[in-house]
Amino acid sequence: MHMSPLRIIYLGALLLMSVSSFGQDATLTAKWKSFDGAHFPYSKWIAKNGDTPRAVIIGVHGISGAASDFNNLGSELSQKGISVYAYELRGQGNDPDPERIGDLKDVQLWFSDLNSFISSVRKEIGTVPIFLYGESIGSLILMHGFSAISKENKEQVEGIIYSSPLIALPGKLPPIKNLLVRTAMFLWPSYRVSLRSLSGGGEAKVSEGENHWEQMAKTKHYVPKFTLRILGTIERMVFSSSEAASKIKKPTLVLHPGKDIFTKPHEVDQFFNSLEAKDKSKKLFKESHHLLAFDKERDELFKIVLEWIKDRS
Numbered sequence: 001m002h003m004s005p006l007r008i009i010y011l012g013a014l015l016l017m018s019v020s021s022f023g024q025d026a027t028l029t030a031k032w033k034s035f036d037g038a039h040f041p042y043s044k045w046i047a048k049n050g051d052t053p054r055a056v057i058i059g060v061h062g063i064s065g066a067a068s069d070f071n072n073l074g075s076e077l078s079q080k081g082i083s084v085y086a087y088e089l090r091g092q093g094n095d096p097d098p099e100r101i102g103d104l105k106d107v108q109l110w111f112s113d114l115n116s117f118i119s120s121v122r123k124e125i126g127t128v129p130i131f132l133y134g135e136s137i138g139s140l141i142l143m144h145g146f147s148a149i150s151k152e153n154k155e156q157v158e159g160i161i162y163s164s165p166l167i168a169l170p171g172k173l174p175p176i177k178n179l180l181v182r183t184a185m186f187l188w189p190s191y192r193v194s195l196r197s198l199s200g201g202g203e204a205k206v207s208e209g210e211n212h213w214e215q216m217a218k219t220k221h222y223v224p225k226f227t228l229r230i231l232g233t234i235e236r237m238v239f240s241s242s243e244a245a246s247k248i249k250k251p252t253l254v255l256h257p258g259k260d261i262f263t264k265p266h267e268v269d270q271f272f273n274s275l276e277a278k279d280k281s282k283k284l285f286k287e288s289h290h291l292l293a294f295d296k297e298r299d300e301l302f303k304i305v306l307e308w309i310k311d312r313s
Contacts (some may be wrong), residue, residue, distance in 0.1 A: 013022035029196065032087065034116040036109075041094055042117070043067040044089040045074030049081045055129045055313040056160070060114065060138030062166075063234065065096050066221040069135060072293045076302045082309060083125070084133075087117045090142075091230060093221025103227040107237070111145035118153040129158040131312040133305075138216060139165035140237040143245040148245065158312050159251040159279075161305065164290050165259060167241040168267040185228045203256060242274040250277035253308050255301060258286035301304035 031039045047053035059070040067086035074084035088094035090113055091104040134142040139162040252275055256268045265284055272282045283304055287297040
């Protein structure tokens with residue numbers, strides 16, 4: 001079924017409220033060079049056992065997020081012998097190039113960056129098993145970008161984890177507004193939209209006890225405006241997520257909250273049923289919101305991720 005390619009503009013404010021980072025900005029420990037020579041920061045939480053890590057997680061954050069979104073997960077699992085690496089996405093708040101922030105000229109850039117970062121991490125860790133962990137839109141990047149990963153990188157990936165995957169969007173634009181948005185996207189793809197203005201500053205729970213706008217003001221990686229181009233790209237990724245993910249045969253773990261403002265449990269069930277991986281698992285965190293690693297059931301989340309990885313490495 002054909003969907004409006006820019007319905008996400010109408011929902012942009014909720015999107016920003018749902019996925020902005022609630023973690024403190026982690027120290028950007030190093031930089032790596034992507035396929036096109038561009039340099040990006042990344043953060044890592046190295047296993048504390050003093051030996052070679054049992055496994056390595058490569059984390060991909062969401063829109064207006066940051067590598068620091070993996071601080072809680074990395075701090076916990078590094079104590080259990082698992083290292084966590086997370087890189088800053090091109091076009092998001094910690095991109096070193098200010099002109100790229102809030103925009104993405106071609107979605108293939110995200111996919112090529114993912115492949116380059118995996119290659120960079122492999123040079124450091126050797127043959128240690130890798131698990132890819134996408135949060136929110138980071139999950140979409142894994143679903144759509146996995147086919148672009150090199151054969152050597154794919155062989156070292158032992159599993160994929162989708163945390164609060166954005167595989168559905170609520171609401172629908174009226175026909176006239178839909179036409180206006182379509183026209184704007186075609187004529188002015190680089191036009192930037194203030195998502196906070198669209199939202200009117202309304203509240204949305206993304207973790208227990210947190211006020212989004214107050215917390216967002218503390219994060220230096222907040223992106224105030226996005227181009228129509230990147231928002232349209234994200235929506236197309238959302239609506240083709242099941243098709244893309246179904247082609248991946250690696251072991252898959254889906255983690256989703258019961259109180260997500262976007263994706264409902266029955267929608268995750270439908271997505272999960274479409275996956276063709278023989279080894280697939282799903283866990284619902286009934287009392288949690290979108291940012292699972294920062295919510296009340298995070299200890300259970302860490303335990304499940306740890307055991308799932310240990311069983312496959």
